Amino acid sequence: MSIPESAAPATLAGEVRRKTGLNPATCYQCGKCSAGCPMAVETSLRPHDVLRMLQFDDREQLLSSESIWLCLTCETCTARCPNSCDPARIIDCLRETALNEGAAQPPRNIRAFHNAFLKQIQRSGRLFEMGLIMSYKMRSGALFADVMAAPGMLGRGKLALAPSRIQGLEEIRRIFDACTRHESDSTSTTTAQQNPGTEGAENA
Amino acid sequence: MKIGYFPGCSLHATAREYAESLGVITGPLDVEINEIDDWACCGATSAHATNHLLGVALPARTLALAAEQGHEQILAPCAACYSRLAAARRAVDNDPATGAAVEKAIGRSVGTARPISLVRLLAELAPKVREKAKRPLEDIKVACYYGCLLVRPPELNDLDDVEAPTMMETVVKATGAKPVSWNRRLDCCGGGFSLSRTSSVVRLSRTILEDARGAGADVLVVACPMCHSNLDFRQKAIARRSEGGMDIPVIYLSQLVGLALGQDHVALGLGRHFVSTASFISRIPGPREGESAAATEVG
Ligand code: SF4
Numbered sequence: 249m250s251i252p253e254s255a256a257p258a259t260l261a262g263e264v265r266r267k268t269g270l271n272p273a274t275c276y277q278c279g280k281c282s283a284g285c286p287m288a289v290e291t292s293l294r295p296h297d298v299l300r301m302l303q304f305d306d307r308e309q310l311l312s313s314e315s316i317w318l319c320l321t322c323e324t325c326t327a328r329c330p331n332s333c334d335p336a337r338i339i340d341c342l343r344e345t346a347l348n349e350g351a352a353q354p355p356r357n358i359r360a361f362h363n364a365f366l367k368q369i370q371r372s373g374r375l376f377e378m379g380l381i382m383s384y385k386m387r388s389g390a391l392f393a394d395v396m397a398a399p400g401m402l403g404r405g406k407l408a409l410a411p412s413r414i415q416g417l418e419e420i421r422r423i424f425d426a427c428t429r430h431e432s433d434s435t436s437t438t439t440a441q442q443n444p445g446t447e448g449a450e451n452a
Numbered sequence: 453m454k455i456g457y458f459p460g461c462s463l464h465a466t467a468r469e470y471a472e473s474l475g476v477i478t479g480p481l482d483v484e485i486n487e488i489d490d491w492a493c494c495g496a497t498s499a500h501a502t503n504h505l506l507g508v509a510l511p512a513r514t515l516a517l518a519a520e521q522g523h524e525q526i527l528a529p530c531a532a533c534y535s536r537l538a539a540a541r542r543a544v545d546n547d548p549a550t551g552a553a554v555e556k557a558i559g560r561s562v563g564t565a566r567p568i569s570l571v572r573l574l575a576e577l578a579p580k581v582r583e584k585a586k587r588p589l590e591d592i593k594v595a596c597y598y599g600c601l602l603v604r605p606p607e608l609n610d611l612d613d614v615e616a617p618t619m620m621e622t623v624v625k626a627t628g629a630k631p632v633s634w635n636r637r638l639d640c641c642g643g644g645f646s647l648s649r650t651s652s653v654v655r656l657s658r659t660i661l662e663d664a665r666g667a668g669a670d671v672l673v674v675a676c677p678m679c680h681s682n683l684d685f686r687q688k689a690i691a692r693r694s695e696g697g698m699d700i701p702v703i704y705l706s707q708l709v710g711l712a713l714g715q716d717h718v719a720l721g722l723g724r725h726f727v728s729t730a731s732f733i734s735r736i737p738g739p740r741e742g743e744s745a746a747a748t749e750v751g
């Protein structure tokens with residue numbers, strides 16, 4: 249099975265290929281990725297299922313699946329795939345695509361965590377863990393989770409009480425803006441340049 | 453040896469014992485580390501999981517700063533930071549389109565500085581560790597835990613092998629301790645799900661701790677603040693779900709090296725862990741003749 253370049257952007261697999269240089273059609277469903285996946289017992293779609301659904305272009309189900317948000321990026325699948333399919337990178341790309349299309353929302357807790365984390369960086373350039381925990385709790389609604397942890401952390405000198413702000417904060421904000429703009433541009437441009445290494449050996 | 457140093461956010465807070473122990477071992481090992489001025493967070497999982505370019509641009513800015521500040525190498529003790537810096541390095545070097553987008557986003561030239569993990573650095577310094585060891589850790593059995601990000605994905609691997617690395621064991625042997633043979637040293641601990649999906653972390657970290665215990669380890673050694681937090685801070689929750697409980701100290705590789713170099717356990721931050729290291733420390737033989745005894749009591 250191969251995806252002709254001209255038709256590529258029309259399918260989700262084509263979009264993945266354009267963004268990552270990886271070709272989902274090269275997966276031959278050996279299942280080695282899923283055999284080593286630490287989250288396979290918790291997800292309805294294991295990594296080889298994700299690749300199969302890309303081959304069938306089951307866009308809607310893939311992008312709205314909770315499973316893509318449960319991937320830990322442990323890279324075991326990628327390390328073991330005999331075909332250099334790089335499922336971990338493909339799943340990253342699917343999460344990004346799902347977010348951009350507003351097609352799906354990750355599980356609330358995980359979404360809340362990513363949002364809180366990135367907010368901290370935008371605010372001070374570095375992660376302020378106390379701020380992260382508070383902000384995560386507000387966003388996730390998990391107000392009482394780990395409420396007992398903070399005193400233990402403080403007692404051990406493991407939590408800073410105030411964020412440290414970097415000098416180049418303006419620069420960090422510009423980087424966020426530029427990357428957000430770049431992403432929305434590349435989502436809307438279907439004729440964007442193909443990455444080098446389309447056989448999947450090279451991935452950025 | 454002079455080298456740039458990227459502590460990352462954890463080493464300034466939850467993993468400050470990692471930074472403290474690093475600070476006391478570099479002198480005896482003749483390494484000078486210089487913190488990169490005005491570094492920012494690498495973005496960790498949250499950046500690359502939601503915006504690929506951001507996940508590369510944030511660490512690329514640190515590579516650029518390091519080069520501007522005259523460093524060829526950047527020590528990144530946190531495995532996650534190492535992995536993000538290495539991913540940025542590789543993206544910029546191998547993919548001209550991404551490289552151009554990154555330089556445009558950060559408004560700087562990325563330069564040529566390269567990241568190095570603490571495991572590789574210490575493995576390269578192993579002969580020196582052996583030579584300077586004042587208190588060889590004979591009879592201590594150590595489970596070396598690599599986790600994910602030092603070895604995977606294969607193209608970012610900083611160590612000697614993807615499925616069978618030996619560099620941590622090399623360092624442990626140089627301290628005089630005995631690495632045990634066990635199965636779960638490359639498994640995932642649950643990584644960044646510590647807050648957002650604790651149940652997965654407990655399930656995965658439990659398997660790792662039980663395997664280390666089964667192999668007879670006195671202590672588990674790590675080189676990643678995220679792994680440390682999952683295996684140490686979460687151990688109480690894990691013990692509740694594990695037959696026979698769980699009581700395995702989890703320490704950083706730099707702390708183990710520091711102990712062998714005869715450094716004081718308080719200076720090494722060994723009192724900051726959630727699982728007490730006291731009984732483990734009390735088992736360490738005294739210093740070699742001619743050395744003043746380091747305190748062996750710990751709170
Ligand atoms: S290991 Fe590779 S080829 Fe095998 S099923 Fe997974 S992605 Fe496909």
Ligand code: SF4
Nearest residue numbers: 285319320322323325
């Ligand atoms: S990277 Fe994700 S999909 Fe791949 S093995 Fe790890 S958790 Fe599973």
